[in-house]
Amino acid sequence: MIRTPSSLRRQLVSFIVFVSLVFCALQATAETTTQKVVVMTSYPEEVVSRFEAGFEKAHPGTRVEIIWRRSGDAATYLKEQPGRIDVYWTPAQRGFAMLAKQGAFAPLTISMKGLPNKVGGFPISDPGLHYVATEIAGFGFALNTQRLKEKGLPQPRQWTDLVNARWQDELIFPVPSKVGFAPPIVEIITQGYGWIKGWTLLQQIGANALPLEEGGPNISDEVAKGRVSLGVSIDFFVKSAIANGAPVSFVYPGIIGYSPAHVAILKDAPHPEAAKAFTQYVLSDEGQKILFHPDIRKLPVRPTVYKNKPDGYYDPFTAAAAMPFQFDTKGALHRQGLNNALFDIMVTERHPRLRELLHALNEAERAAGKNARLKKELQRARKLATQLPITQQETDQLASRFVSNFEEEQHPDFNATMLNAWREKVRINRQQAEQIAERIIAQSSKKDSRP
């Protein structure tokens, strides 16, 4: 605020008059401020405070009041405390779908101009416009390129690049039932590669990985510190760490999926006009650009703001052109709880044994060589090793009985019995696969030992 001297006296008089006028005007403005908008969210402070400040600047006289609630607990609050919340704004796609089904939201009457409801083949907003996407986050790989070099690992580009046993203990994978952002990864891979191939891939990657559970270390930190070469992660944690100096890079694999966050106005909003203004602000050019902040690094849903994106910022709308697959959001949300349970049975609960089995199968493959009969046997063993206890059709039928992270279980006894039956089926399948692998290795060594 330094100025050089020139006509200072005249300027000083004008300045004093100006300050007095501004002082009175501001006082008058401030005294009229009484409006508020009550927003329920689970966003962290870095997001909340910036939107709060931006909105209050754009709408002088209206204050934002935040009611913070984890997404799993939000529905309970809304049910028990009706008429208190204006806007629900949070990353919880399944929660929005459930609340919309229960009729909790008012139809949005805001302008949707310039806001597509899909990113390529990936739907992001409610077709009925009761809730709309405000930002999206993608999934991919956080990489420590230095450690990759040291370990002689190639830079991965696809999910399929992570199945090689060379990746063992060199990657972290978040367990979908334990880590809030992780459930969509299962559907992205199973829809992207197909149900059977996708689940096989998940088990192969999972077996190589160090599973990350709730309260586990921060993925960016682990990768940055060089404790592992790669972390499967949602992008913004890693991108924000990169923007703040972490020695990590991020790669979006060929099959990309997104986790959208949404906004909706409650049917019984006590301040409907302020609610509308807040919702419109979050979706506006100005609001969307806040997402570029180094502490946030989410992907805007308004394509035009990418014109002013920071250098190297990922543009999902451009990337979508190269990814033709159509994502079934409804099915993905429906299956989320069941997918989590299946992942635990197939990967998390039997992690060391799954790893040993896949290792034994690789050994058997080497042992089988070109022997067609043994190769056929091996194929059967591989199928048994990763075979799910239920079919895709059964998954869809049973999915509604399962809950996702933080939700209250409706059928605990029934599910427990069923899950135990699945565990047993998987155990038997894998035991058979193990026996086949052992047989192949044994036959091959017998052959080798012949004079």
Add this chain to the structure above:
Amino acid sequence: MRRALAALSGVFVLLCLGGADSIDVRDLSGGSSTVFDTSREAYSLPSPAMDEENERAFARGRSMFRQSWVIAPANDRAAGLGPLFNRISCIACHARNGKGQAPDDPNGSMQAMLIRLSVPGTDAHGGPKPHPAYGDQLNERGIPGVPGEGIAYLLYEEHDEQFADGTRLTLRKPSVHFRALAYGPLGEDILVSPRIGPAVYGLGLLEAIPDETLLALQDQAKPEGIRGRVNIVWDAINQKEAIGRFGMKANVATLTEQVANAFHGDLGITTPSTPRENCTAVQTACKQAPSGRASEYEETELSQADLFATVFYHRTLAVPARRDMSDKQVLRGAQLFRQAQCAACHIPELRTGKQAALHSLSNQLIRPYTDLLLHDMGDALADGRPDFKATGHEWRTPPLWGIGLAKKVSPEVGYLHDGRARTLMEAVMWHGGEATNAREAVRAMSADDRAALIRYLESI
């Protein structure tokens, strides 16, 4: 022996971190708790002298510091926000562990700032006497069903300061105003003190400076016009009088009490040290609001373990290293800093005691640029609100370590207790009282020398 080994291992960690050739001991602001990071993470890193076991406690404390609190009852470990509160998380006021800022216009929320309140007189222990209806700070927000206490806003009055070379600098002075007061008028005799959130790194080291050192600093001869004295406060945890060292008026004796008070006063979270909700006698809805419990075994919303973890986090947040100490302009700035007598209160070097809460904090040569003493800073900075022995004109010398990275960590940051200063030079020119001679010495400097002084401040 164990302590000597701990100190040695700290040095070893630093040598490993920075590379033996690149370490200049002059850079070690926090002794073995120094980090060589100039990114936006600079205030957020654990002390390198910490072992892996302690990393877990640090991570737990960090998670409590970042936690957004929810209204009780809730299916959540962090339930119990309010009934009255300012913000919903610690980091709201201490973004990236740095300082907060004041709103620039009267419609902006106090996102990283609060207003301390009291009435004339003292409480039973000689501390500020809380307002009978509003308590000792304005909680602008309330949970649903409990009216927030009201809205405070700032209006600024600007004036110019002129340097000897004719260059002018515009300063802004805030005045605090209130509206929508929910529990009646504050009264004519209300004492008000606006405060931005302070930076929270290096606090374990400040805690480890012995009382004897502070008393010696108090008693030692100082340049003309400069005095400095310790604040004697009531240590609510140990139930005795003690030397204050935390808070902007050195009004809190221990780090644990400082952390517990912030949970209680700013978030409305009860702790084992502050077990009652923050409601005054007239706040009926507040008193009737539901409280949370950390677990079925705990009576308060924050558990003892989580309070300890948060204190541990603050004890072990490292201090960023000084930089560019051989740079010519920095060296010139350092000389000017001494010549202007800034260093009489912003003491560059202190040594922590042998008895510290953690071995890694003991017997460390640190460069905090504070004496932790109270000084009369003149009328322009006075808040008129006494706090134990601190008068309405007195403030504790704030530590300056790491201040050069403040704008990088948080571009919106403000300086001085109420964030009125937008730049370091503005902060310098607000100095008065005991620091009048220092301010006038800066006023007399050439533009180059002023730039060198600021460059020096930015390097520490």
